[in-house]
Amino acid sequence: MQERxxxxxxxxEARHYWDxxxxxxxxxxxxxxxxxxxxxxxxxxxxxxxxxVRNYTIGDVLTRFMRMNGRNVLQPMGWDAFGLPAExxxxxxxxxxxxxxxxxxxxxKAQLKSLGFGLDWSRELATCAPKYYRWNQWLFLRMLEKxxxxxxxxxxxxxxxxxxxxxxxxxxxxxxxxxxxIIEKREIPMYYLKITAYAEDxxxxxxxxxxxxxxxxxxxxNWIGRSEGVRLGFPHDVGDGGVLYTFTTRADTxxxxxxxxxxxEHPLAAHAALGNPKLTxxxxxxxxxxxxxxxxxxxxxxxxxxxxSARHPISGEAIPVWVGNYVLMSYGDGAVMGVPAHxxxxxxxxxxxxxxxxxxxxxxxxxxSTAAWQSxxxxxxxxxxxxxxxxxxxxxxxxxVARDLNAKGLGEKRTTWRLRDWGISRQRYWGCxxxxxxxxxxxAVPVPDEQLPVVLPTDLVPDGSGNPxxxxxxxxxxxxxxxxxxxxxxxxxxxxxxxSSWYFLRFACADNDHAMLDHRVQYWLPVDQYIxxxxxxxxxxxxxxxxxxxxxxxxxxxxxxxxARLFTQGMVLNEVFFRKAESGRVLYFNPADVTLSADATTxxxxxxxxxxxxxxxxxxxxxxxxxxxxxxxxxxxxxEFGADTARLxxxxxxxxxxxxxxxxxxxxxxxxxxxRLWKAVFEHVSxxxxxxxxxxxxxxxxxxMRRQAHQTLAKVTDDIGRRRTINTAIAAVMxxxxxxxxxxxxxxxxxxxxxxxxxxxxxxxxxIIPHVTHALWRELGHGVALIDEPWLLxxxxxLQSATVQIVVQVNGRxxxxxxxxxxxxxxxxxxxxxxDANVKKFSGTSAIRKVIIVPGKLVNIVx
RNA sequence: GCCCGAAUGGCGGAACUGGUAGACGCGCCGGACUCAAAAUCCGGUGGUGGUGACACCGUGUGGGUUCGAUUCCCUCUUCGGGCACCA
Numbered sequence: 001m002q003e004r005x006x007x008x009x010x011x012x013e014a015r016h017y018w019d020x021x022x023x024x025x026x027x028x029x030x031x032x033x034x035x036x037x038x039x040x041x042x043x044x045x046x047x048x049x050x051x052x053v054r055n056y057t058i059g060d061v062l063t064r065f066m067r068m069n070g071r072n073v074l075q076p077m078g079w080d081a082f083g084l085p086a087e088x089x090x091x092x093x094x095x096x097x098x099x100x101x102x103x104x105x106x107x108x109k110a111q112l113k114s115l116g117f118g119l120d121w122s123r124e125l126a127t128c129a130p131k132y133y134r135w136n137q138w139l140f141l142r143m144l145e146k147x148x149x150x151x152x153x154x155x156x157x158x159x160x161x162x163x164x165x166x167x168x169x170x171x172x173x174x175x176x177x178x179x180x181x182i183i184e185k186r187e188i189p190m191y192y193l194k195i196t197a198y199a200e201d202x203x204x205x206x207x208x209x210x211x212x213x214x215x216x217x218x219x220x221x222n223w224i225g226r227s228e229g230v231r232l233g234f235p236h237d238v239g240d241g242g243v244l245y246t247f248t249t250r251a252d253t254x255x256x257x258x259x260x261x262x263x264x265e266h267p268l269a270a271h272a273a274l275g276n277p278k279l280t281x282x283x284x285x286x287x288x289x290x291x292x293x294x295x296x297x298x299x300x301x302x303x304x305x306x307x308x309s310a311r312h313p314i315s316g317e318a319i320p321v322w323v324g325n326y327v328l329m330s331y332g333d334g335a336v337m338g339v340p341a342h343x344x345x346x347x348x349x350x351x352x353x354x355x356x357x358x359x360x361x362x363x364x365x366x367x368x369s370t371a372a373w374q375s376x377x378x379x380x381x382x383x384x385x386x387x388x389x390x391x392x393x394x395x396x397x398x399x400x401v402a403r404d405l406n407a408k409g410l411g412e413k414r415t416t417w418r419l420r421d422w423g424i425s426r427q428r429y430w431g432c433x434x435x436x437x438x439x440x441x442x443x444a445v446p447v448p449d450e451q452l453p454v455v456l457p458t459d460l461v462p463d464g465s466g467n468p469x470x471x472x473x474x475x476x477x478x479x480x481x482x483x484x485x486x487x488x489x490x491x492x493x494x495x496x497x498x499x500s501s502w503y504f505l506r507f508a509c510a511d512n513d514h515a516m517l518d519h520r521v522q523y524w525l526p527v528d529q530y531i532x533x534x535x536x537x538x539x540x541x542x543x544x545x546x547x548x549x550x551x552x553x554x555x556x557x558x559x560x561x562x563x564a565r566l567f568t569q570g571m572v573l574n575e576v577f578f579r580k581a582e583s584g585r586v587l588y589f590n591p592a593d594v595t596l597s598a599d600a601t602t603x604x605x606x607x608x609x610x611x612x613x614x615x616x617x618x619x620x621x622x623x624x625x626x627x628x629x630x631x632x633x634x635x636x637x638x639x640e641f642g643a644d645t646a647r648l649x650x651x652x653x654x655x656x657x658x659x660x661x662x663x664x665x666x667x668x669x670x671x672x673x674x675x676r677l678w679k680a681v682f683e684h685v686s687x688x689x690x691x692x693x694x695x696x697x698x699x700x701x702x703x704x705m706r707r708q709a710h711q712t713l714a715k716v717t718d719d720i721g722r723r724r725t726i727n728t729a730i731a732a733v734m735x736x737x738x739x740x741x742x743x744x745x746x747x748x749x750x751x752x753x754x755x756x757x758x759x760x761x762x763x764x765x766x767x768i769i770p771h772v773t774h775a776l777w778r779e780l781g782h783g784v785a786l787i788d789e790p791w792l793l794x795x796x797x798x799l800q801s802a803t804v805q806i807v808v809q810v811n812g813r814x815x816x817x818x819x820x821x822x823x824x825x826x827x828x829x830x831x832x833x834x835x836d837a838n839v840k841k842f843s844g845t846s847a848i849r850k851v852i853i854v855p856g857k858l859v860n861i862v863x
Numbered sequence: 864g865c866c867c868g869a870a871u872g873g874c875g876g877a878a879c880u881g882g883u884a885g886a887c888g889c890g891c892c893g894g895a896c897u898c899a900a901a902a903u904c905c906g907g908u909g910g911u912g913g914u915g916a917c918a919c920c921g922u923g924u925g926g927g928u929u930c931g932a933u934u935c936c937c938u939c940u941u942c943g944g945g946c947a948c949c950a
Contacts, residue, residue, distance in 0.1 A: 043950050084949065156948075167948040215867055219945075222866050293946050297864040326864090345864085375938095419947095426948065496950070535944055537867080570868095571944065621942080627949060652888070653875060659868085659943060666875065666889045672903095673888085679903095723879065731877075731887035738887090807883045812931040814883055838917095852930060858882050862930045 001685050001779045005678035007642025007772070014774040015116060023787055024118040026074035028523045035071035036524045037063045038504055040532030040540075041078045044104040044126075045085055048111045049624045049631030050650065050662055051533065051572040057647045057768075058569055058656045058726065059531045060117045064767035065720050067118075068791040074524055076507040077112065077119045079105050081128035082431045082496045084167055085626055087462045090430075097430040098458035101128060111635060115643045116770055118787075123510045127499035132506065133432040134453030135516040136498050139550075141435060141446050143193060148550060151444065154190040154423045155291055157183045164466045165427040168292050169627065172586060178464055180583040185291060190425035190492070191434060195546045199224055199417045201560075202545055211565035213657075216537045223538045225418025230402050232337065232411035234260055234310035234319060238271055244310045244321065247332035247416050250342060252397035255386035256360035258350065259338040260310060261303060261324035266334045269323045272306035279304055279323065286325045293328075301326045301349055313410040314387070314401070324349065332416050347373050360386045422543065424495040429460060429468045431493025439480035439487040448481050454489070467491050500540055501547035504530070504562055517556055530563035533571055535623065541566070567724060570659040574630040576619035577607055588629035589616055621661055632662055644769035645671045651726045651768055673734060674772055677765070680740060681758055681776045684751075689781060693752040695797070702753050703798075705743055709757040710798040712736040716764040717791070726768065733761050755780070763792055808833045809860040810842040818859075826853050833859040 018024065039059040042052055063075040079101075086097035093100070105126060112119065125132050143149035157166040159176035165186075170177045195202075203224045206217045230251035233243035244260060262269050264286035273280040282304045290296050303324040310319050319337075326345060327336055340350030341359040350357050357370045363381035366374075380394040389397050398413075405411035425434065433454040435447035447454055457475050460468040469475055469491040480487040505517055508524040532540075541563070548562040577589045594616060595608050607616050624631040637646040649670035654660045684690075698706070712732045719729035740757050744750070759780060766773035766786050777786035801822060806829060808816040816836040820829055830851055833839055839861065846863040853859050 040950095045950090080950070165948080169949045171948095219867050223946085225866095291948090294864080297946085299864085301864095422947080428948085495948070497947095500950085533944090533950095534868080535950085538945060539947065540950085573943070623944075625949080655876085658876090660875085661943095663875075663889095669888050675903095718879090725877095725879085727875095728877070728879090728887085734887055805883095809882080809931075812882090812929095817883080850930060852882090854882060858931095860882075860930055 001682055003679075003682055005675045005772070007644060007674075010775045011116065011643055011771040014771040015113070017774065017785060018118070018787065021785070024075065024120050025122050026072065026076075026120045026524075028520055029072050030523065032072040033070070034524060035063070035066040035073045035529070036527050037066065037073060037075045037529045038507070038527045038531070039075075039077075040530075040536060041080050041500070041503060042108065043080045043083055043085070043626070044101055044108055045626035046104045046107070047631070047633050047635070048108055048115075049572070050574075050634055051624050051631075053115065053634045053646060054572055054650050054656070054660070055531060055533065055569055056112065056115070056117050057651055058567065058724075059529075060647075060770075061651070061720060061726055061767040062529055062531075062724075063118055064770060064787070065791070067787070068763075068767075068789060069721075070790065073118075074123075074507070075117075075119055076123040076510075077117075077121065078123075078125040078503055078507070078510075079127065080496065080500055080503075081105065081126040082133075082493075082499055084169075084428070084430070086430045087428065090461050091464050094461055096459055096461050098128065101126075101430075111638075114638055115634070115647065118770070123507050125503065125506055125510045127432075127496070127503065128430075128456075130453045130455050131513060132503075133456075133499065135502075135506070136432045136494060137435040137447070137452050137454060138449065138516060139502075140191075140494070140498075141449065142554060143550065144446055148194045148197065149191055149424075150194065151189055152192050152421075153187045154192070154425075155185050155187055156427065157291060158186040160184055162465050164464065171291075174290065177585055180585065185287060188425075188427075190423050192421040192423050193546075195422045195543070196417060196419055198546050198549050199226070199419045201549065202419075202542065205545075205561060209561065209566075212563075213566060213568055216534075216541070216566060216568060219537045220542055223419065223542065227416045227418070229414060229416060230398060230405065230411055231333070231414040231416075232313055232401075232405055234313060234337070235410065236268075236308065236310040236321075238268060238308055243410065244268060244335055245333040245411075246335045246337045247414065248337055248339075250339065251401040252380075252383055252389070252392070252394050253339040253342045253360055254312075254314060254337070254401050255383070255389065256339040256341045256358045257312060257319060257337045258340060258356045258358055259320050259322055261322045261327050261336050261338055261349070262306075263327040263329035263334040264323055264325065265329040266323075266327075268308065268321060268335075269306060272308050272321075272323075276307070279306065283323060286323070289325060296328075297326070299325065301345065301352070303349060303353060305353075313405055313408060320355075322353075330420055331418065341368070341370075342378050344373055344378060347377070358385065360384060422495075422497075422546075424498055425492040426495055427467050427491075428493050429456075429462050431496060432456070432499065433469075434490045434492050434494055436490035437478055437480060437487050438490060439483060439485060441485055442480055442482040442487075444490075445480055445482050445487070451481070456493070469493075497540060497543050501543045502551070504544070505548075505551075505557065517551075521557060525557065526559050526561060527563045529565050529567060531567045531569060533623075534568040535571065537568060567657070569656050570654070571623045572660050572662055573621045574624050574632060574662045575621050576628045576630045577609075577616040578619050579616055588627075590629050590631070592632070624662070632664075637664070637667060641667060641671045642771070644674055644772045648674065648730065648769050652730045653727070655725050655727050657724070673737075674769060676741070677737060677761065678772065678776065680737060681762070681779055684754055684758055685779050685781075687751065690751040690755040691748050693756060694749060697749070701744075702749060705739065705753050705757065706795075706798045707801060708736060708739050709753075709760050710794050713760045713764060713792055714794045714799070717794070720767065729764070730768065733765055736761055760792060762786070763789065804856050806833070806856070807858045808836060808839055809858065810839055811862060812860060813842075815839050815842050822856075826855075829853055829855075829859060833861065 039055050063073050067073045081101050086101050089100045090097045157171050159166050159181055161179040161181040171183050227249050229249035231247050233245050235243050264283045273283050303322045306321045308321045312319050338346045340346040340357040359368045361381040362384045363376050363379045366376050383389040383392050383397050402413045433456050435454045437445045462468045476489055478489050504527050508520040509518045512518050544562055549560045551557045552560045577594045579587050597606055599606050609616050649667050715732045716729040719725045762773045762776045774786050803819050804822050806818050816838045818832045843863045848863055850862040
């Protein structure tokens with residue numbers, strides 16, 4: 001065995017072995033239990049970043065672990081290859097998005113291979129390939145047939161200079177990122193998918209998904225946002241008269257209503273604006289406002305009276321109608337009843353515009369003052385100042401109000417959802433074409449199945465001025481499939497979330513050119529373990545759940561939940577550095593090109609771009625991403641220390657579920673540990689083979705060493721298999737190796753014990769650092785490659801111990817440790833604790849009031 | 864603004880079901896080896912007081928429950944993720 005640890009040669013050799021053996025090519029085998037482990041596929045942005053390495057290492061650890069535990073594993077990989085960055089790169093470099101994307105895939109695939117991930121590359125897919133996206137188109141047509149896909153107008157960001165639609169990300173402070181032009185909003189026709197039809201099932205099913213993190217289930221439930229409340233109507237005489245409908249979950253506060261507020265897009269607002277230039281201007285201002293909900297909600301609440309009023313449905317009192325910039329047209333009926341006394345937003349609004357505040361709920365007699373908002377004002381309580389409802393509690397009051405409204409034909413109990421239908425039309429080139437043909441005679445005609453796929457041209461280069469497909473005659477001009485007349489292709493493409501809503505199914509049958517899915521889906525799916533960033537907790541995962549439900553309804557798959565178990569890895573963060581040009585355009589600089597120092601006089605931190613010596617601004621510590629240019633290339637680590645060190649380091653840095661702020665301090669430690677492991681095995685095998693262990697003749701020291709080895713095996717098995725805390729698994733093996741290094745080897749039996757401990761260390765580390773352990777396992781004298789070995793079993797005999805240490809507290813404070821026999825009864829433990837000198841000192845002469853004994857662990861003496 | 868998380872030594876983190884706070888690693892300090900350095904090995908390392916045994920303080924803030932709270936409840940602060948066209 002070679003004395004020096006040389007990662008480059010060792011890693012190449014191990015990878016060569018796995019390639020030769022086709023170790024990771026998965027085969028359907030109905031006789032074996034399958035394990036489908038999937039990491040969210042990457043966007044091919046150019047190079048891997050640490051977030052990718054973290055994600056794929058977690059997946060690889062679990063895959064290799066399950067494989068050694070006897071499962072037939074599948075771990076595939078593909079590319080989420082459509083999207084905006086390719087168009088941006090095209091504009092910057094003049095290269096077609098297709099070429100840029102495919103080049104990136106080549107590079108990133110080589111990087112993934114160099115990290116030793118056990119991926120089945122025979123199933124590789126890219127969403128930008130016609131053989132993949134034709135099935136997007138095919139399924140979209142099925143959705144159209146079933147009315148699940150439909151056409152409706154939607155609002156987009158319009159850049160008036162570039163005459164193009166911008167993504168939310170491309171709008172910075174209300175201006176276009178390239179032009180600096182003030183962004184307008186436009187309404188255009190778009191295709192929507194009726195995810196709301198599945199809202200109830202998507203919500204209810206979450207309750208049984210115990211293998212998903214609770215926080216994800218809570219986030220999805222809140223996103224779907226089921227609200228039980230009352231729809232209530234305020235009759236009015238505007239126009240020919242009508243009813244202004246609002247929705248509330250607090251019908252018990254109905255008698256506290258002092259105004260109504262409608263969205264700027266509400267018909268009543270439009271009516272009131274006629275001949276009212278000030279209101280017209282306000283409505284225009286609201287409509288111009290931000291499209292993004294976060295900005296909308298954060299902006300100052302503004303309103304303006306319409307001059308109209310409606311009648312309170314119970315009291316008949318006149319209620320003024322306002323336009324409010326915080327009212328969303330997309331939720332409920334686009335109008336709210338204003339109860340300032342019991343809703344914080346309404347309170348703020350009423351204060352600002354001097355509207356009356358009328359308390360109608362008494363919360364356990366707590367005082368009410370209109371001077372300032374108190375947190376309990378929105379709590380449930382009993383109705384007061386509410387006429388017939390006085391004295392009723394929340395459920396009784398809501399029921400009574402609903403009943404009364406029902407009798408008047410002005411409302412009823414209703415369930416409202418926050419979830420909206422999914423708009424999938426994008427006015428972009430680099431995406432999956434929507435298979436529709438526009439004919440002046442026949443309208444929007446679906447492309448017939450036999451003409452699929454509608455192939456996206458790959459040689460166009462966008463220039464920022466609109467969708468290049470609009471200028472591509474060969475793509476644009478077609479004959480109408482219905483009447484044969486000259487017609488025009490739809491140039492909108494699909495949201496890239498469509499691509500990622502079913503790729504996990506396609507890995508089962510990526511080679512099938514005749515059908516979207518086939519029988520192999522039934523063997524491999526659902527995904528046993530899905531792993532990806534917490535940032536996908538809502539959108540991607542919800543869309544995939546919806547898509548799978550549609551496929552089930554079609555009879556294409558036999559299940560409705562695609563991911564049996566979900567693991568959400570924490571984000572890898574890094575500082576962002578940027579400069580803002582006068583045009584408003586923002587340029588990001590990679591942290592690797594920035595030098596930090598402290599200003600000599602002010603001691604304030606200064607960030608300087610090395611290339612030009614000029615200052616850059618810091619944008620805080622955020623997720624590593626292409627768009628913020630704050631990724632760290634893992635290749636630097638792989639080149640310097642090898643893939644095993646890179647993998648070990650990122651797994652040891654933090655628990656996989658936790659956010660990780662990037663720092664490479666500690667990489668040396670990971671490298672040092674692998675070297676120590678190598679050296680330990682080297683020294684052991686240099687002394688020649690060790691004899692089989694004789695378990696019947698062990699000294700106490702030998703027993704202790706064995707106990708630690710098997711405790712470590714048990715801990716690693718549990719940490720990887722159940723807890724998914726790979727960091728603590730590594731720490732446990734480090735402790736074992738420390739103990740082995742200190743263990744005196746006097747006899748042949750000692751050598752056998754060390755041999756066993758080293759085997760446990762090498763095998764348990766193998767999912768994490770597969771290359772070096774592959775080599776070490778062979779050096780330890782095994783003929784079978786480590787990848788094909790079964791996981792080791794804990795020897796329960798080795799875990800046994802005659803005594804146990806117990807902690808003794810006096811009044812909850814640690815005062816002593818005592819050692820007692822395993823299985824000692826409470827009286828013995830109590831006597832031993834009370835006999836301890838330090839315990840006597842602290843309990844003194846005071847009477848013992850209570851003794852709490854936790855068997856095998858702790859004694860607390862209360863005096 | 865709303866929803867979801869997080870906060871523990873100089874740093875990353877451990878403490879799994881309410882029971883020894885700081886495992887493991889980094890860094891730092893001291894020592895061995897070396898002409899020297901690197902590498903490696905050994906020892907120390909939360910703060911304060913004490914020669915010492917040891918004692919007191921200590922898990923973002925303020926409160927609460929408990930024999931006992933990093934862990935449970937309430938409040939606030941800061942940071943991160945999401946908010947429907949970034950993926």
